[in-house]
Amino acid sequence: MDSYLLALGSAAWLGILTSISPCPLATNIAAISYIGKSLDNPKAVILSGLMYTVGRMVTYTTLGALVVGSILSIPEVAMFLQKHMNKALGPVLIVAGVLLLDIVRLRVYGGGVSDKLALRVQKWGIWGSLALGVLFALSFCPISAALFFGSLIPIAIDHQSSLVMPMVYGIGTALPVVAFAILIAMGARFLGNIFNKVSVFEKWARRVTAVAFIIVGVYYVLVYLIGVDV
Numbered sequence: 001m002d003s004y005l006l007a008l009g010s011a012a013w014l015g016i017l018t019s020i021s022p023c024p025l026a027t028n029i030a031a032i033s034y035i036g037k038s039l040d041n042p043k044a045v046i047l048s049g050l051m052y053t054v055g056r057m058v059t060y061t062t063l064g065a066l067v068v069g070s071i072l073s074i075p076e077v078a079m080f081l082q083k084h085m086n087k088a089l090g091p092v093l094i095v096a097g098v099l100l101l102d103i104v105r106l107r108v109y110g111g112g113v114s115d116k117l118a119l120r121v122q123k124w125g126i127w128g129s130l131a132l133g134v135l136f137a138l139s140f141c142p143i144s145a146a147l148f149f150g151s152l153i154p155i156a157i158d159h160q161s162s163l164v165m166p167m168v169y170g171i172g173t174a175l176p177v178v179a180f181a182i183l184i185a186m187g188a189r190f191l192g193n194i195f196n197k198v199s200v201f202e203k204w205a206r207r208v209t210a211v212a213f214i215i216v217g218v219y220y221v222l223v224y225l226i227g228v229d230v
Contacts (some may be wrong), residue, residue, distance in 0.1 A: 007155050011165045014147050015172020017209060023141035028177045042186065048129040049181020054142035055133020056177070064166025068156045089154055090220030095215030097148035099142060100206050143206070151213070168208040
């Protein structure tokens with residue numbers, strides 16, 4: 001039970017870290033601000049932010065459920081993972097940690113949203129926010145891809161959670177987005193300063209998380225892959 005609760009907390013933290021990473025954070029604020037221009041009151045802006053958040057949450061939950069569910073639904077694969085998951089988890093965590101530290105830079109081609117598409121979605125008002133949430137969630141940056149595919153998916157597979165873990169991750173990605181939507185709706189004068197402070201926090205939080213991933217990954221490699229009695 002403690003292990004499962006720790007996994008849930010990890011999923012939520014990975015979601016928050018994903019949302020405040022440079023590329024997703026800039027995308028989130030730009031999307032809410034962009035759609036908010038066409039709305040005439042703060043409540044509508046907040047609702048727009050919530051709908052955008054729902055779009056991201058549903059996308060991450062669906063994608064995670066499909067990936068994890070598909071893997072676990074194949075008996076041979078499920079049995080193989082149950083037997084060798086700890087061996088595979090070590091190298092995966094080390095690679096994810098290295099990617100989070102930006103030691104190795106990868107180009108991940110996501111579904112970028114063109115100006116024409118964004119303009120079309122803007123005309124949909126609040127429902128356009130939902131559509132943008134889905135589209136931007138599918139546009140993975142290297143860091144968000146490492147956090148989602150390299151960290152969350154292995155945790156979800158290890159706990160055989162095709163729905164709950166991705167959903168908690170989606171909720172984690174939602175929290176900072178809602179906060180910034182409220183700030184934008186209130187016309188926060190110091191939004192730029194807050195953005196800078198969040199960016200600094202994200203940098204150090206990502207580094208700490210990356211180091212933790214690498215340490216745990218090395219431990220898993222030593223214990224489960226090499227067989228060292230630690």
